[in-house]
Structures are given as structure tokens and as C-alpha cells.
Amino acid sequence: MPLPHSPRLTPPRPWSPLSDGEWQALLPHLARDLPQGRPLRDARTRMNAIFHLACTSGAPWHALPARFGKPDTVSRHFRRLTHAGLWGRLLRALAEAPADHPLRALESWICRAARRAHRVLGLGLVLLIRRLGLRSALRAPPWLLPDPLLSETLARLPSAVANSFGPRGGRSRTGPFRSLRHLLRDAAGRARIPRAVALGWP
Template sequence: MPHPLPPRPWSPLSDPEWSALLPFVLHRSGPGRPIRDLRARMDAIFHLATLRGAPWHALPARFGKPDTVSRYFRRLTHAGLWERLLHALADTAPNHPLRAIEAWICRAARRAYRIRGMALLLLARRLGFRSALRAPPWMLPDPDLSETLAPLLPGTFASNRGPRGGLRRDGPIRPLMRLLRDAAGRARIPRSVALGWP
């Protein structure tokens, strides 16, 4: 898995970046009602994404009401925007305008994890976007490893029996159990680790 991207300081979206992003975002808030200041809302989302762990009310007043931006972020997240953008980033050339805002997209996807859950985490892992993970990979669940190890366990238990029927201490079961526990990830990730992760 590649190293996380260096954080890019926020600046308003350029015209090529906005043109590349526009096909992915929601244009209407309901049937027939277009969203005003769509570009400003995306700028606000990316601005907040560059501020580690900042709450929505930390948005500067020039971006409008934080509740409005937060609601739009949730709608985009429920509509699967971050998954679509991660797939698009995986398929684009290195000089594509989306690549210029890759760090912001990954940061916003990390924020969307609270809403989308394990599916978004797994996608970011499989596509190799470490910056979209909310902590170092070794602290997070690894469903791929769990799925690989689970079929091995029944046979391992059978081959790990001692002469009296009990489990041998020197058998392969302990390393496999340790791997399975590691695959489940940490139950709690300290806030200091999550905020310190690039």
C-alpha cells in the first residue's frame, strides 16, 4: 500500500479541478430544484477536510451556514460520492485534474467513514488510498485477511490436538489466533493517533 499523500493546504478549487469534480456531485436538492453555490459548498467541504478533526461550526462565515454545508456533505456521502471519487482516482492518469485534489478527496472520505462505515474503509484499503484511512492500516480491521484466515482455523484446531485431546501449546494455533485478532483491528483508536495520522 503506498504511503499517505502529504497534506495539501486548502485553496479554492481551480476551474480545471472544478470541471473534473462537477460530474460527480449532486446538482439538485430535490425534484427540479438546483443547488445554489455548488462550487462554494464543495470548497467549504474541502476546507473543513483539511482542518484535522475540526467540527462543522469551525467553517468560516464566508462559506455560509455550517448546517447547510454539513447537510449537503451527508447527502453526498449517502449518495456514494466518496466511493465514486476513489474509484475515479484509481482509474485516472497522474496528470488528471482530480489528482490535484486527491489529498482533499481522501480527507473528506475519511470524514465520511462515520456515515458509510466499513465498506468505505475496505474500498480505500483495496484501492490503496492510505490517506483515506482514519488511522494506520495495522490498527484498522482487515476483512480480506479475516476471510483468508477463517477457513484455515477448523483444520488447524484438528491438527493442534495433543495425545490426550487437549490443544498443544507449541502448535500453529497461537500464531493463527494472533493473526485473526490483528485482522479484527483495534476496538478503539485513540483520538491522538487518528488526528496525528496524515
């Protein structure tokens, strides 16, 4: 498994309409997922809507201002982009981009949109985010979420468990077995994230 990138938290950025430069930085990653024949103006408006809602933690789609169009239309567009892999591509690009890359100006918004995409993609997106180290894209603190980096440790546990048996076949109640329970719990993450924790996560 590749080594993870250095983890980082992205400072939040208040929403504002995409500038021409920001749209041009975003467009190469987005172009393959745009419906054929759809004006780019409409696509830009929908991305503005997605980022607007992403900056409003926990807000439902119907809370979108009317100027962005029908909330159901924007919601369907978001799900289509999510299933097409847009947020994963953008997160990978952010993880590799230098600090002065134009896409980095959108990092806060992309990370927050990825939090909403987790509702569609589930664990697979969480694993990608943890490996990339973009903690702001997680929907809660990382110690409450599944940890793919424990997989190698868990894979080595059978030998540790075997060594815990003494010459008379006894075993330690507080040795590797207790560690195994803790590792399994940490690797699986919390089944439910308290809403207050999710909304308070930067």
C-alpha cells in the same frame, strides 16, 4: 476477492478554492447527487467548504468560516453526498486514474473528506479504502484498523486447527490457536483510535 491496489500515501495539500479545472474534473462524479434546480455556484461553494474543513483535522462543522454559509446546511449536504456514495466513487476513480489525470490534484482533499465520511458509513468505507490502497483516506494507520485481507487466511484456519490435534486428541497451546487469536485481533482492528494518533496520521 480482487487483489488490492498498491498502497500509497498522498502528500498533504493546503486548502485553496477549487480552480475551474478542478471543479470540471470533480463535476462528472458529483452531478448525479446535486439537488435539481440548485445553482452550480452553490454546489461549488459547498464543496469548497467540505474540502476546507477536511483539511482542518478534527474541526467541527461550526468552525467553518461564515463565507461558506450556514454550517448546518453544509453538514447536511455532506451527509447527503456521503449516503449517495460520492466518496466511494471518487476513491475508486482516484485508484484507477493515471498520475496526470486532473482529479489526482484533488486526491489529498478527497482522502481527507473520506475520513470524515467514515463517521457516517463505518466499516464498509474502511474496507473499500484498504482494498484501493489509498492509505491517506484512512482515519489512522492501517495496522490499527480492520483488515479485510485477512479474511482468506481466516477461512483456511479450520484445517490448520484440525491438524493441531495429535493422535491422542491433545492440542498445542502455542500453535494455531495462538495464531488464531492474533489474526482475529488484527482483523478486527482497535475498538478505539487514540485522538493523538488520528490527528497525527498524515
